[in-house]
Amino acid sequence: MKLKKGIPVIDQGNKLGFWGGKFGGNFVPETLKKPIEDLEILFNKLKKDKNFINERDKYFKNWVGSPTRFIKLENLTEHVGGAQIWSKVVSDANGGAHKIYNATVHCLLAKRSGKKVICGDTGAGYAGKMLSMAAKKFGLKCKIFMGAKDIQRQQPNVRAMKKNGAEVIPVYSGSQTLVDAVSECMRYWVANCDKVAMCVGSTVGPAVFVRICGWSTSQISRELKAQLIDKFGSIPKKLKLYNCVGGGSSSFGFWNEFMDYDKKQCEFIGVEAGGPEKSKKHAAPLTYGSKIGILHGAAQYVNQNSDGQIEETESISAGLDYPGISPLHCFLKDTKRARYTAASDEEALNAYKLVTKFEKLRPSLEPSHAFSVAIKESKKFGKDTVVVVNSCGDAYKDRGILKKRLGKKYV
Amino acid sequence: MSNLISHAFKKAKSENRPALLTYTVAGDSSKKQSLEILKSISKEVDILEIGVPHNTPVADGSQIQTSSYRAIKNGVKVNDIFKIVKNFKKFDKNKPIILMGYYNMIFQYGENKFLKKCKISGVNGLIVVDLPWPENKKFANKCKKKSIFFIQLLSPTTTKNRLKKIIKDSHEMIYFISMLSTTGGKLKVSSKEILSNYDKIKKINSKKNVVIGFGITEKTIKSLKKADGLVVGSAICREITTSIKKRQNPVTNVYNVVNRLKKKIK
Numbered sequence: 001m002k003l004k005k006g007i008p009v010i011d012q013g014n015k016l017g018f019w020g021g022k023f024g025g026n027f028v029p030e031t032l033k034k035p036i037e038d039l040e041i042l043f044n045k046l047k048k049d050k051n052f053i054n055e056r057d058k059y060f061k062n063w064v065g066s067p068t069r070f071i072k073l074e075n076l077t078e079h080v081g082g083a084q085i086w087s088k089v090v091s092d093a094n095g096g097a098h099k100i101y102n103a104t105v106h107c108l109l110a111k112r113s114g115k116k117v118i119c120g121d122t123g124a125g126y127a128g129k130m131l132s133m134a135a136k137k138f139g140l141k142c143k144i145f146m147g148a149k150d151i152q153r154q155q156p157n158v159r160a161m162k163k164n165g166a167e168v169i170p171v172y173s174g175s176q177t178l179v180d181a182v183s184e185c186m187r188y189w190v191a192n193c194d195k196v197a198m199c200v201g202s203t204v205g206p207a208v209f210v211r212i213c214g215w216s217t218s219q220i221s222r223e224l225k226a227q228l229i230d231k232f233g234s235i236p237k238k239l240k241l242y243n244c245v246g247g248g249s250s251s252f253g254f255w256n257e258f259m260d261y262d263k264k265q266c267e268f269i270g271v272e273a274g275g276p277e278k279s280k281k282h283a284a285p286l287t288y289g290s291k292i293g294i295l296h297g298a299a300q301y302v303n304q305n306s307d308g309q310i311e312e313t314e315s316i317s318a319g320l321d322y323p324g325i326s327p328l329h330c331f332l333k334d335t336k337r338a339r340y341t342a343a344s345d346e347e348a349l350n351a352y353k354l355v356t357k358f359e360k361l362r363p364s365l366e367p368s369h370a371f372s373v374a375i376k377e378s379k380k381f382g383k384d385t386v387v388v389v390n391s392c393g394d395a396y397k398d399r400g401i402l403k404k405r406l407g408k409k410y411v
Numbered sequence: 412m413s414n415l416i417s418h419a420f421k422k423a424k425s426e427n428r429p430a431l432l433t434y435t436v437a438g439d440s441s442k443k444q445s446l447e448i449l450k451s452i453s454k455e456v457d458i459l460e461i462g463v464p465h466n467t468p469v470a471d472g473s474q475i476q477t478s479s480y481r482a483i484k485n486g487v488k489v490n491d492i493f494k495i496v497k498n499f500k501k502f503d504k505n506k507p508i509i510l511m512g513y514y515n516m517i518f519q520y521g522e523n524k525f526l527k528k529c530k531i532s533g534v535n536g537l538i539v540v541d542l543p544w545p546e547n548k549k550f551a552n553k554c555k556k557k558s559i560f561f562i563q564l565l566s567p568t569t570t571k572n573r574l575k576k577i578i579k580d581s582h583e584m585i586y587f588i589s590m591l592s593t594t595g596g597k598l599k600v601s602s603k604e605i606l607s608n609y610d611k612i613k614k615i616n617s618k619k620n621v622v623i624g625f626g627i628t629e630k631t632i633k634s635l636k637k638a639d640g641l642v643v644g645s646a647i648c649r650e651i652t653t654s655i656k657k658r659q660n661p662v663t664n665v666y667n668v669v670n671r672l673k674k675k676i677k
Binding site for chain 2: 016025026027028029030031032033034035173174179180183186187190191192193194291293294295296297304306307308309310
């Protein structure tokens with residue numbers, strides 16, 4: 001299995017949509033074959049269309065707010081005493097997280113295809129919140145599927161979705177989290193694909209959704225590349241990019257533009273959710289060696305039992321609480337382009353405490369996982385190493401959990 | 412290639428009626444009871460579809476989901492399903508059985524091992540909901556070599572060009588999904604429209620046995636009588652759920668539903 005240079009990773013799949021011949025694909029009911037093919041044709045055409053790209057860039061700049069800040073965490077760097085620690089503050093984006101890029105592009109595509117309704121899934125509520133914002137902006141009706149457990153623990157985002165006029169549909173099946181929300185959203189699309197567009201909230205699902213999402217979030221690394229050159233004159237000789245990985249949309253977007261650099265120069269580190277320290281359950285299929293299986297239309301490493309039933313996950317962060325992982329990350333793992341590890345709930349909370357103590361930055365629980373590993377590893381690096389952590393979400397949505405676990409002063 | 416499934420269609424045709432196919436989930440509500448249900452409905456039914464329960468079913472509505480979760484909770488494993496089939500075949504060796512499920516279950520078991528077990532236990536056909544054409548070409552060929560029908564699915568969204576190609580690669584039985592829906596949805600299109608789509612398929616190849624499924628209940632079954640076969644699934648799963656709730660015997664209640672369905676198409 002080999003990563004090709006000079007070709008975007010999203011376009012390195014084979015005819016049937018498999019990366020490295022085995023990750024991804026389209027394991028979907030016959031009914032969805034046609035709408036998926038239609039979306040593929042539209043996307044392949046538009047991603048080469050200058051007018052469409054200009055339109056996307058216009059909205060990214062004026063509405064999403066591009067570029068998001070790239071800042072040095074001076075105090076944290078000094079405290080840790082190793083590498084320079086920087087952050088790409090993607091949570092600056094309109095709505096407070098990277099999910100806005102994918103949501104915007106999906107709404108633009110839905111408009112072009114003449115659909116008037118868009119449906120989507122959400123875990124932490126960010127994908128749903130952003131989709132509701134974008135749908136409102138582009139005049140589309142919006143339906144969001146969300147696990148009942150997640151609705152309870154991510155109330156601020158639920159309120160935001162409703163305020164934007166979206167219908168939030170609670171999902172009570174299975175573990176009542178993201179995995180069930182995605183299933184229910186796909187079922188809704190099966191029954192309504194003639195009139196409704198679907199947005200999958202991460203780089204997961206049938207191949208075309210993986211590609212669209214990766215294409216959209218790559219805005220993050222396009223900005224970062226320019227910002228690095230602006231600050232350092234060129235891409236640093238020792239650059240390490242840390243990002244949390246749930247479905248994998250922010251990390252893929254954070255790395256994409258640096259794909260062709262040698263990994264000795266630009267190393268990618270993906271941090272999965274290890275779950276509570278005392279629990280055997282986790283949401284880290286790459287770190288803990290889960291087997292390949294089929295989930296939501298794509299072949300990927302996924303937590304499952306020997307029979308092929310998908311296993312329940314456990315993580316403090318709803319956004320990482322997913323048993324599978326993007327086929328793109330499976331591909332990057334097996335080609336050894338990226339390295340994957342996990343942080344536990346407790347480690348993420350400690351990292352949150354440390355970051356907020358030293359910096360004016362409030363990463364949500366998802367990027368706090370990445371901060372945990374970045375801080376730990378930075379101690380071992382010299383000053384010439386540039387560590388960048390993608391702070392891809394804001395902690396506002398986690399207020400309830402933070403208050404409960406850390407006390408009032410951390411909210 | 413001919414197997415028990417072909418005979419079942421021939422028999423129904425000789426009686427001038429569509430074949431009746433039922434779908435029940437293996438292990439619902441228990442391993443023992445699902446076998447009892449199969450035995451009790453066997454004489455009314457031409458082909459038995461047995462669901463392999465999966466916990467992330469992307470094409471199933473609430474009734475089949477409920478049955479599947481119940482079966483998984485009660486501990487049914489793939490090997491138990493083969494045992495159920497084997498035991499049923501001891502009771503009625505000529506009744507064709509089709510397993511219906513999601514690809515991950517087969518993938519984890521291993522395609523070859525799964526087919527071998529199918530053969531040993533007496534499975535005659537397979538429906539894999541999320542393994543569409545052309546992705547299923549290789550697996551369908553493996554099935555053919557074992558004289559197991561791989562049943563292709565067609566939907567109202569399948570384009571004409573695609574219809575032709577899939578029908579060409581199909582074995583003797585084809586499953587037509589009546590409408591855009593998950594299983595168990597309310598029939599939202601007229602039977603006239605469903606049958607007109609059905610005719611399009613038959614026109615391409617009249618020799619294939621085409622069954623219609625999704626949204627078929629005691630109310631709607633009669634209007635689709637003209638088809639080669641009709642599948643009832645969710646209505647039966649629902650009956651099991653209600654029987655449990657009312658503390659009645661699911662075996663008797665399911666038999667009664669199937670019996671009424673059969674009378675409507677005679």
